[in-house]
Amino acid sequence: MKKLVQDFEVLRKEDLNEDHFVLDVKALEPLPKIYPGQFVNVLLKNSNSAFLRRPLSIHFVDYDRNVIKLYIKKVGEGTKKLGELVEGDTLNIIFPLGNQYSIPKNSNTLLVGGGCGVAPLLYLAKHLKDAGNKVTTVLGVRSAKDIIEIDAYKAYGEVFTTTEDGTYGEKGYPTQHSILEKEKFDHVFTCGPEPMMKAVAAYAQKKNIFCEVSLENTMACGFGACLCCVTETKTGNKCTCTEGPVFNINDLKW
Template sequence: MISKQMLNIESHIKIAEDTFEVVLPLPDEIELKPGQFVHIALKGHMLRRPVSVADVDKEANTFTIIFKIFGEGTLALSKYRAGESLDVILPCGSFYPIENINVNHALIVGGGIGVPPLYYLGKQLKEKGVKVTSVLGFQSGSQVFYEDKFRALGDTFVATNDGSYGHKGFVTDIIKDLNKPIDYYFSCGPTPMLQAVTKQLEKEKGYISLEERMGCGVGTCYACVIPLRENPKQSKKICKDGPVFYANEVILS
């Protein structure tokens, strides 16, 4: 059940260029699943900001979010410090349905700030005994984060657009050379990347998670609708029906 909470920041650190990791306490009655997000209110800003859940520590009763500075809202969030409180709505959105599918080998494909929710997903998959291969894409080496954490889950490959770290190019360049059979792929990132990945892996089963600006974040304002592939006249709400969808369920544009 969605709940509005005032949560005190336990940790707030910079982990890459313009990229920050924030650890918050997880209320006892709340369960967060891979792919879900939280909706954060910021002083002086009308709209909340959606931020994906990057990890959950059940022993410490905390969860982690990662965000990048894109505008005034995320710039304001970057200036918060440990000990300050945040107004948070959680849990929001759909999640990767890994409880309902049979997976032996999963391919994780993340781009930029679409990488964080895939780490929590990868942890959950590994705990279930699933082999995990990760392909992560960033603009440059200065923006790379969580590489070591993903390597702890399985084979990990990094691509940067400018070639300053890892493979020069895009995640699709790495995928075409993997030659590894997979059962499902799970991807999150900017729309152009998702378009390329879903086209490249059109014969594979998979799930995607969309990055989107949102209004209410709970499905009432219709600010983040997306048309369905089977019937473009019908649509779903990214904040409520998503952000996770079955690959090719929606029209990416």
């Protein structure tokens, strides 16, 4: 797939809570086909320490408005700089990068997201529903104050939540939610902290369910040149930015 380098106009910044926000960025030319699971690399201007581009999952694509939504958590100088963008600013983006989640048809699908790893799952949920699948989403966060965008996910299916302190939904981690044992799923898709994804993978292997994960390795170039995102697989080392970020769990040395 052809990779593009374009300037986008910042249309809107929506603060979800004190740590998370969504940027609506408008392409100046018609958007190409973008698939769930793909990501972008953004250039940070006027930063004294954040020299490399930052990889961000594509949260959603609005073709009617020619807009890409980027879900971002403020964790370092780079993402904090992105949080300072205002309407009318320009953001240089390389896109679309990476591979995609599989899209089955007429299947019972489970999405499991933890923390800011929920970013690519909303766009995936739309594609799964459009393909005739039943979509169930389990979102795990630390506490009730971190529960965001529930209604957005509810547009595509049932949504369940877990919080580590039990202040919202079931107490515990996403892989401990009771729905995982109550219902039989055909496909599982996940993104989030690696320990959580490994727990999802173990659940899927135990139940003999098809499962794909989206890895969150450092991906500076997006073209497989810098080799900072290499991940170990059963068939050798692979660049997450080009042969991922989505991997079938049976291909990983987990």
